[in-house]
Amino acid sequence: MAQETVRECFKEPAQDITQLVQALRVFAAERDWAPYHSPKNLAAALSVEAAELLEHFQWLTEAQSRSLAPVKKAEVAAEAADVFLYLLQLCDQLDIDLIQAARLKMVVNAVKYPAP
Known part of the structure; x- marks a missing residue:
């Protein structure tokens, strides 16, 4: 095939x-x-993409960061996708079930930070 x-x-x-x-x-x-897709390289690329995502918010006020113009929002979406895709590839390389890891982390956080 x-x-x-x-x-x-x-x-x-x-x-x-x-x-x-x-x-x-x-x-x-x-x-x-x-x-090129070793866990080390993917983690480094993920970090770079996260920094590129952050760059879009540099120097914005809190209010400005909540109401992005459509073009800026599309750019942020593209960077967020890059972060997501590198994270998926990293987890794939390490055989990590990202959904299960996220669920477990939420349980841990609920215990660590209980609701008032």
């Missing part, structure tokens, strides 16, 4: 993270990026 292409991965909208992770695997494989 021929290797799936990214376009084939998105014939239908991704219904869950598993489908998105599979599309990321295909995307990286098509470009022979596996040698």
Whole structure:
């Protein structure tokens, strides 16, 4: 069977993270990026993308950060997507179930920071 292409991965909208992770695997494989996608490199790239996301809010007031112009909001969305995609790839490389880890972290936080 021929290797799936990214376009084939998105014939239908991704219904869950598993489908998105599979599309990321295909995307990286098509470009022979596996040698570069070590956990260390992905964590570094994630950090860089998070800084690029933060850059959009540098020097804004709290109020300005809550009401972005449509063009700025689209730019922020693109950076947020970069952060999300690198995080998914990092978790994929380390065999971390991100949804389960997030659920567990919320339980831990609920105990650590109980509601008044």
